């Protein structure tokens with residue numbers, strides 16, 4: 466009796482193994498489960514930024530940490546770019562810049578070299594902020610726009626319109642939606658004026674005039690864009706504690722991360 470039970474268990478195991486090998490061999494099988502963390506991300510944020518930008522940083526850490534559930538990828542966190550030389554940056558498929566950018570010449574040189582050699586960057590709101598005092602021309606070439614021009618105030622939701630509906634980042638996003646409360650930045654030489662830049666989403670002109678204290682009445686208001694010369698995407702979201710309150714916006718952020726990582730020079734980690 467004991468032997469028969471044993472035999473049954475062995476037979477069941479053999480069948481299970483055969484089935485799983487058939488599934489693995491069948492290229493039509495839709496799932497592709499991670500066998501190890503697929504990629505490495507470094508989230509950079511500053512604790513000394515404007516309080517609403519720090520608040521966003523804390524929520525962003527939680528948001529991206531949640532995405533690592535099941536160990537699909539490794540997420541390291543740094544509070545600034547200090548000590549991040551080229552070799553250290555190169556260990557990452559993507560840098561997620563929350564509210565800060567490289568400051569010293571050493572940090573800037575390392576970041577430039579990383580990006581010029583296929584590095585990945587997903588930048589939010591204040592991570593792209595630069596003005597006449599920044600004095601880093603490469604950063605403007607990289608961003609694909611000029612210096613900061615103005616903003617609307619107070620932070621508020623706004624109607625966004627998708628400019629490129631067939632892009633991997635926007636293809637499953639409604640053509641227009643109301644984004645979460647944000648401080649909206651406008652730029653000198655906006656990104657939509659450059660040939661090497663794809664603007665994916667913009668603030669709709671229907672919002673004008675926008676703001677109660679600082680009122681913006683006209684102008685170009687690109688919100689999400691990519692400079693095709695680099696593996697980068699900039700998203701203007703990133704002010705205060707409501708940025709992750711909208712499902713569409715959250716999906717867009719996941720899409721942006723996935724798209725940047727999928728073009729890693731080490732190969733698309735999602736097909737492994």
Ligand code: ZN
Pocket residue numbers: 517518590591648703704
């Ligand atoms: Zn802000």
